[in-house]
Amino acid sequence: MPFDIAAEQTFLTREEAALCGLSRFWTGRPCKYGHVSERYVSNRQCVQCNAEQTAERDRRCRAIDPSYRMYRSVLNRSGQVLMGRESPSNSVGCSQEDLKQHIEARFSDGMTWDRYGQWEVDHITPLSAARSLEHLIELCHYSNLQPLWKRDNLAKGGA
Ligand SMILES: [Zn+2]
DSSP: OOOOTGGGTOOOOHHHHHHTTOSEEOOSSOOTTOOOOOEETTTOOBHHHHHHHHHHHHHHHHHHOHHHHHHHHHHHHHHHHHTTSSOHHHHHOSOHHHHHHHHHTTOOTTOOGGGBTTEEEEESSOGGGOOSHHHHHHHHSGGGEEEEEHHHHHHHTOO
16 A cells, blocks of 8 residues: 555644645544544544435435436446546536436426436437547537436337
8 A cells, every 4th residue: 555644544633634735634532423533624524424424415315306316327327438537527517407407308298207217318329329538428418318218218229
């Protein structure tokens, strides 16, 4: 493992960590939830509490908001094909709210957010048609996305 000051878990005050340009510091003392974890220099928050809150927020948003699940799924799909060569959110090129409106404007009869899963987000020109990285990035763009009933998407080849 390469030398890493943060990973050494040397006890540091927040001021010492900030002085050394570190984003995290280590006090060796547990947070109020008992995590003996590093803290962020910026706001003193426990790194593990922060990770747990992020995961909890993600879980709740997935449960209550189909458009959140859709947006995460579109980003995941783009991430899988881009494989780190370009940022998924840059390639998709819009916010969750923008994508929600874009997709909703293209609903066909009977499509609602409650029925997300019965319909899917389809790439109008399939990602498999990409001839180059630049072309692939273009195809990830939200303007290439439409809602499609699952059975129609399967008939199309699931792309
Ligand atoms: Zn904590």
